[in-house]
Amino acid sequence: MRHWCALLPVLLLAVLSAADKQKTYTNKYDNVDVESILNNNxxxxxxxxxxxxxxxxxxxxxxxxxxxxxxxxxxxEKCTEKQKTTSERVIAHLAKERSKDWERLLNKYDPKGEYKKRYEAQIQAAAPKS
Incomplete structure:
Protein backbone atom coordinates (compact mmCIF):
# COMPACT_ATOMS: atom_id res chain seq x y z
CA MET A 1 0.00 0.00 0.00
CA ARG A 2 2.86 2.41 0.79
CA HIS A 3 4.32 1.91 -2.66
CA TRP A 4 0.98 2.85 -4.22
CA CYS A 5 0.74 5.99 -2.07
CA ALA A 6 4.26 7.00 -3.07
CA LEU A 7 3.49 6.35 -6.74
CA LEU A 8 0.20 8.27 -6.75
CA PRO A 9 1.73 11.77 -6.83
CA VAL A 10 4.01 10.75 -9.69
CA LEU A 11 1.08 9.33 -11.67
CA LEU A 12 -1.01 12.41 -10.97
CA LEU A 13 1.81 14.67 -12.13
CA ALA A 14 2.18 12.61 -15.32
CA VAL A 15 -1.57 12.83 -16.04
CA LEU A 16 -1.63 16.58 -15.40
CA SER A 17 1.44 17.08 -17.55
CA ALA A 18 -0.16 15.14 -20.42
CA ALA A 19 -3.39 17.12 -20.06
CA ASP A 20 -1.43 20.38 -20.04
CA LYS A 21 0.26 19.45 -23.32
CA GLN A 22 -3.15 19.03 -24.94
CA LYS A 23 -4.07 22.64 -24.16
CA THR A 24 -2.41 23.76 -27.39
CA TYR A 25 -2.34 22.30 -30.86
CA THR A 26 0.82 20.62 -32.01
CA ASN A 27 3.59 23.05 -32.81
CA LYS A 28 5.23 20.52 -35.11
CA TYR A 29 4.51 22.66 -38.17
CA ASP A 30 4.99 26.11 -36.63
CA ASN A 31 8.23 26.63 -38.54
CA VAL A 32 6.72 26.06 -41.98
CA ASP A 33 7.59 29.02 -44.21
CA VAL A 34 4.07 30.39 -44.65
CA GLU A 35 5.20 33.34 -46.77
CA SER A 36 6.70 31.01 -49.38
CA ILE A 37 3.40 29.08 -49.48
CA LEU A 38 1.32 32.25 -49.81
CA ASN A 39 3.59 33.50 -52.59
CA ASN A 40 3.48 30.27 -54.58
CA ASN A 41 0.14 29.90 -56.38
CA GLU A 77 -7.62 29.40 -27.72
CA LYS A 78 -5.46 26.29 -28.20
CA CYS A 79 -3.27 28.03 -30.78
CA THR A 80 0.29 28.94 -29.96
CA GLU A 81 1.19 32.61 -30.43
CA LYS A 82 2.96 31.67 -33.66
CA GLN A 83 -0.19 29.90 -34.91
CA LYS A 84 -2.33 32.94 -34.08
CA THR A 85 0.01 35.26 -35.95
CA THR A 86 0.23 32.88 -38.89
CA SER A 87 -3.53 32.39 -39.12
CA GLU A 88 -4.05 36.17 -39.14
CA ARG A 89 -1.50 36.47 -41.96
CA VAL A 90 -3.15 33.68 -43.96
CA ILE A 91 -6.65 35.11 -43.47
CA ALA A 92 -5.48 38.56 -44.56
CA HIS A 93 -3.77 37.13 -47.64
CA LEU A 94 -6.69 34.95 -48.69
CA ALA A 95 -9.29 37.67 -48.13
CA LYS A 96 -7.26 40.17 -50.16
CA GLU A 97 -5.52 38.09 -52.82
CA ARG A 98 -7.73 35.02 -53.24
CA SER A 99 -11.17 36.31 -52.28
CA LYS A 100 -13.08 33.66 -54.28
CA ASP A 101 -11.16 30.88 -52.55
CA TRP A 102 -11.64 32.66 -49.21
CA GLU A 103 -15.42 32.70 -49.80
CA ARG A 104 -15.38 28.99 -50.67
CA LEU A 105 -13.46 28.23 -47.46
CA LEU A 106 -15.90 30.33 -45.45
CA ASN A 107 -18.82 28.47 -47.03
CA LYS A 108 -17.31 25.15 -46.02
CA TYR A 109 -16.03 25.96 -42.53
CA ASP A 110 -18.50 28.67 -41.55
CA PRO A 111 -21.71 28.12 -43.55
CA LYS A 112 -23.85 30.05 -41.04
CA GLY A 113 -21.40 32.96 -40.79
CA GLU A 114 -21.00 32.52 -37.02
CA TYR A 115 -17.22 32.71 -36.98
CA LYS A 116 -17.02 35.37 -39.67
CA LYS A 117 -18.66 37.77 -37.23
CA ARG A 118 -15.97 36.99 -34.67
CA TYR A 119 -13.20 37.77 -37.15
CA GLU A 120 -14.99 40.55 -39.07
CA ALA A 121 -12.55 43.34 -38.16
CA GLN A 122 -9.60 41.25 -39.30
CA ILE A 123 -11.36 40.29 -42.53
CA GLN A 124 -12.35 43.91 -43.21
CA ALA A 125 -8.79 45.09 -42.67
CA ALA A 126 -7.59 42.57 -45.24
CA ALA A 127 -10.34 43.13 -47.79
CA PRO A 128 -9.42 44.81 -51.06
CA LYS A 129 -10.17 48.54 -51.05
CA SER A 130 -12.60 49.69 -53.74
Whole structure:
Protein backbone atom coordinates (compact mmCIF):
# COMPACT_ATOMS: atom_id res chain seq x y z
CA MET A 1 0.00 0.00 0.00
CA ARG A 2 2.86 2.41 0.79
CA HIS A 3 4.32 1.91 -2.66
CA TRP A 4 0.98 2.85 -4.22
CA CYS A 5 0.74 5.99 -2.07
CA ALA A 6 4.26 7.00 -3.07
CA LEU A 7 3.49 6.35 -6.74
CA LEU A 8 0.20 8.27 -6.75
CA PRO A 9 1.73 11.77 -6.83
CA VAL A 10 4.01 10.75 -9.69
CA LEU A 11 1.08 9.33 -11.67
CA LEU A 12 -1.01 12.41 -10.97
CA LEU A 13 1.81 14.67 -12.13
CA ALA A 14 2.18 12.61 -15.32
CA VAL A 15 -1.57 12.83 -16.04
CA LEU A 16 -1.63 16.58 -15.40
CA SER A 17 1.44 17.08 -17.55
CA ALA A 18 -0.16 15.14 -20.42
CA ALA A 19 -3.39 17.12 -20.06
CA ASP A 20 -1.43 20.38 -20.04
CA LYS A 21 0.26 19.45 -23.32
CA GLN A 22 -3.15 19.03 -24.94
CA LYS A 23 -4.07 22.64 -24.16
CA THR A 24 -2.41 23.76 -27.39
CA TYR A 25 -2.34 22.30 -30.86
CA THR A 26 0.82 20.62 -32.01
CA ASN A 27 3.59 23.05 -32.81
CA LYS A 28 5.23 20.52 -35.11
CA TYR A 29 4.51 22.66 -38.17
CA ASP A 30 4.99 26.11 -36.63
CA ASN A 31 8.23 26.63 -38.54
CA VAL A 32 6.72 26.06 -41.98
CA ASP A 33 7.59 29.02 -44.21
CA VAL A 34 4.07 30.39 -44.65
CA GLU A 35 5.20 33.34 -46.77
CA SER A 36 6.70 31.01 -49.38
CA ILE A 37 3.40 29.08 -49.48
CA LEU A 38 1.32 32.25 -49.81
CA ASN A 39 3.59 33.50 -52.59
CA ASN A 40 3.48 30.27 -54.58
CA ASN A 41 0.14 29.90 -56.38
CA UNK A 42 0.61 26.21 -57.10
CA UNK A 43 1.37 25.27 -53.49
CA UNK A 44 -1.31 27.56 -52.07
CA UNK A 45 -3.87 26.13 -54.48
CA UNK A 46 -2.95 22.62 -53.31
CA UNK A 47 -3.53 23.65 -49.68
CA UNK A 48 -6.88 25.20 -50.58
CA UNK A 49 -7.91 22.09 -52.52
CA UNK A 50 -7.01 19.97 -49.49
CA UNK A 51 -9.08 22.19 -47.18
CA UNK A 52 -12.03 21.95 -49.59
CA UNK A 53 -11.74 18.15 -50.03
CA UNK A 54 -10.86 18.64 -53.69
CA UNK A 55 -7.34 17.27 -53.61
CA UNK A 56 -4.77 15.36 -51.59
CA UNK A 57 -3.29 16.75 -48.38
CA UNK A 58 0.28 16.96 -47.21
CA UNK A 59 0.80 15.98 -43.55
CA UNK A 60 0.86 19.62 -42.41
CA UNK A 61 -2.23 20.47 -44.47
CA UNK A 62 -4.02 17.43 -43.03
CA UNK A 63 -3.20 18.61 -39.50
CA UNK A 64 -4.45 22.09 -40.34
CA UNK A 65 -7.65 20.70 -41.83
CA UNK A 66 -8.24 18.64 -38.71
CA UNK A 67 -7.62 21.64 -36.45
CA UNK A 68 -9.67 24.32 -38.25
CA UNK A 69 -13.13 23.40 -36.88
CA UNK A 70 -11.97 23.39 -33.26
CA UNK A 71 -9.87 26.53 -33.71
CA UNK A 72 -12.88 28.36 -35.13
CA UNK A 73 -15.15 27.11 -32.38
CA UNK A 74 -12.79 28.11 -29.57
CA UNK A 75 -11.47 31.34 -31.05
CA UNK A 76 -8.05 29.72 -31.48
CA GLU A 77 -7.62 29.40 -27.72
CA LYS A 78 -5.46 26.29 -28.20
CA CYS A 79 -3.27 28.03 -30.78
CA THR A 80 0.29 28.94 -29.96
CA GLU A 81 1.19 32.61 -30.43
CA LYS A 82 2.96 31.67 -33.66
CA GLN A 83 -0.19 29.90 -34.91
CA LYS A 84 -2.33 32.94 -34.08
CA THR A 85 0.01 35.26 -35.95
CA THR A 86 0.23 32.88 -38.89
CA SER A 87 -3.53 32.39 -39.12
CA GLU A 88 -4.05 36.17 -39.14
CA ARG A 89 -1.50 36.47 -41.96
CA VAL A 90 -3.15 33.68 -43.96
CA ILE A 91 -6.65 35.11 -43.47
CA ALA A 92 -5.48 38.56 -44.56
CA HIS A 93 -3.77 37.13 -47.64
CA LEU A 94 -6.69 34.95 -48.69
CA ALA A 95 -9.29 37.67 -48.13
CA LYS A 96 -7.26 40.17 -50.16
CA GLU A 97 -5.52 38.09 -52.82
CA ARG A 98 -7.73 35.02 -53.24
CA SER A 99 -11.17 36.31 -52.28
CA LYS A 100 -13.08 33.66 -54.28
CA ASP A 101 -11.16 30.88 -52.55
CA TRP A 102 -11.64 32.66 -49.21
CA GLU A 103 -15.42 32.70 -49.80
CA ARG A 104 -15.38 28.99 -50.67
CA LEU A 105 -13.46 28.23 -47.46
CA LEU A 106 -15.90 30.33 -45.45
CA ASN A 107 -18.82 28.47 -47.03
CA LYS A 108 -17.31 25.15 -46.02
CA TYR A 109 -16.03 25.96 -42.53
CA ASP A 110 -18.50 28.67 -41.55
CA PRO A 111 -21.71 28.12 -43.55
CA LYS A 112 -23.85 30.05 -41.04
CA GLY A 113 -21.40 32.96 -40.79
CA GLU A 114 -21.00 32.52 -37.02
CA TYR A 115 -17.22 32.71 -36.98
CA LYS A 116 -17.02 35.37 -39.67
CA LYS A 117 -18.66 37.77 -37.23
CA ARG A 118 -15.97 36.99 -34.67
CA TYR A 119 -13.20 37.77 -37.15
CA GLU A 120 -14.99 40.55 -39.07
CA ALA A 121 -12.55 43.34 -38.16
CA GLN A 122 -9.60 41.25 -39.30
CA ILE A 123 -11.36 40.29 -42.53
CA GLN A 124 -12.35 43.91 -43.21
CA ALA A 125 -8.79 45.09 -42.67
CA ALA A 126 -7.59 42.57 -45.24
CA ALA A 127 -10.34 43.13 -47.79
CA PRO A 128 -9.42 44.81 -51.06
CA LYS A 129 -10.17 48.54 -51.05
CA SER A 130 -12.60 49.69 -53.74
Missing amino acids: RILTNYIKCMLDEGPCTPDARELKKTIPDALLTGC
